[in-house]
């Protein structure tokens with residue numbers, strides 16, 4: 001199916017020549033609700049303002065109402081790559097901080113504070129780009145996967161749809177990593193600090209003292225699992241909600257236009273606050 005032919009978002013019926021105030025002859029969904037203008041964008045796409053604030057608001061809406069968000073996202077929005085970068089950065093920084101923090105807090109490590117700090121900085125600076133690369137790679141594989149499975153299901157998952165869906169699903173990496181960090185801290189508190197449950201477990205079993213990295217390993221494994229599951233679930237919801245999504249005519253005629261548009265979108269930081277309406281004002285549909 002060609003990328004810019006308008007389809008009914010529910011059933012995929014071609015609605016190009018139908019009046020906008022009518023209903024889909026196939027499934028009865030109002031035509032107007034399937035037009036690209038009906039997709040008003042996620043908070044990230046539709047609002048201007050500080051990137052961190054927009055990322056937090058977007059993560060909140062994706063966490064609480066993922067289905068609603070994927071019904072609203074623009075397809076092929078020039079800001080999607082930046083959303084992905086922010087999500088991968090939050091996820092990777094969280095992971096690197098938890099891992100390096102575990103070394104600093106480990107009472108078993110016989111090292112001077114300066115030695116620990118040096119090792120920690122080195123680890124953090126190695127872990128951050130490694131994690132970024134790995135997560136970006138997995139997200140790229142998912143983009144390919146969505147297109148592959150979409151084709152098999154008879155959906156219209158274009159490269160632009162896969163990119164916009166995965167940019168929003170990547171928030172799941174960050175949410176899972178943050179959950180893993182909370183779990184790691186909770187395990188540390190539970191096992192080693194106020195109640196020192198690790199000593200109780202040790203006396204029960206008569207074994208060796210439990211190392212503090214045990215808590216980190218458990219927390220990290222939990223976080224990695226949660227991040228992968230969260231990302232995959234969001235990508236799946238996104239594929240279902242955008243299976244026949246229509247892309248506004250102003251949002252680039254090919255995937256190549258996105259990189260250029262992205263640079264332009266990043267430079268003006270003093271943009272006025274805008275309501276969540278399509279920014280490019282695509283021309284009226286002429287039936």
Ligand SMILES: [Zn+2]
Nearest residue numbers: 008011024027
């Ligand atoms: Zn329909």
